[in-house]
Amino acid sequence: MSKAGDLYGQSLYDLAAEENLSDDILGEMEAVKGIFDDNPDYVTLLSEPSVPKKERLQLVDEALGSSLTAYHLSFIKILIEKGLLREYSGCLKRFRKAYNEDHGIADALVTTAVALSGDQLNQLKEKLEKISGKKVLLKQKTDPDILGGVRVDLEGQLFDGSVKGRLSELRKKVDETVI
Structure with missing residues (x-):
């Protein structure tokens, strides 16, 4: 994550929290990131210095103005004016991190060779909530x-119970013993 993304994302979060809008703005940011991800040409257009700044800001007003809080819309315009719109996803990451810290939420990514069932995911989520003492937002990824x-990544802490991870540990021990 870039320094600009950290700085701007935290600043927006601080303002949103102060104005009691953090839930609203987080939802909006995720929706806007989805729009930006689905329309990379739009981000390129809004970032293009050869297009007059006034026109780029007007494009944002027309496309997003009616669906965003005034603070969030102004935030996007500031990023455009500063040439930092490509840092938007970094801003969202920082915003989400600050939001999660304030609300006792932990992000976790579970990776398995095959998808887990709903019951298995719920059991894993409950265990992770006991370990962390936080509400866990669990995302699932499959990797054969x-x-x-x-394999679980809980806020940067890795719990590796995968066969690949165990084989890797075994290989290290064998290498250390042989040397």
């Missing part, structure tokens, strides 16, 4: 390369 088992 891990062979089997489960």
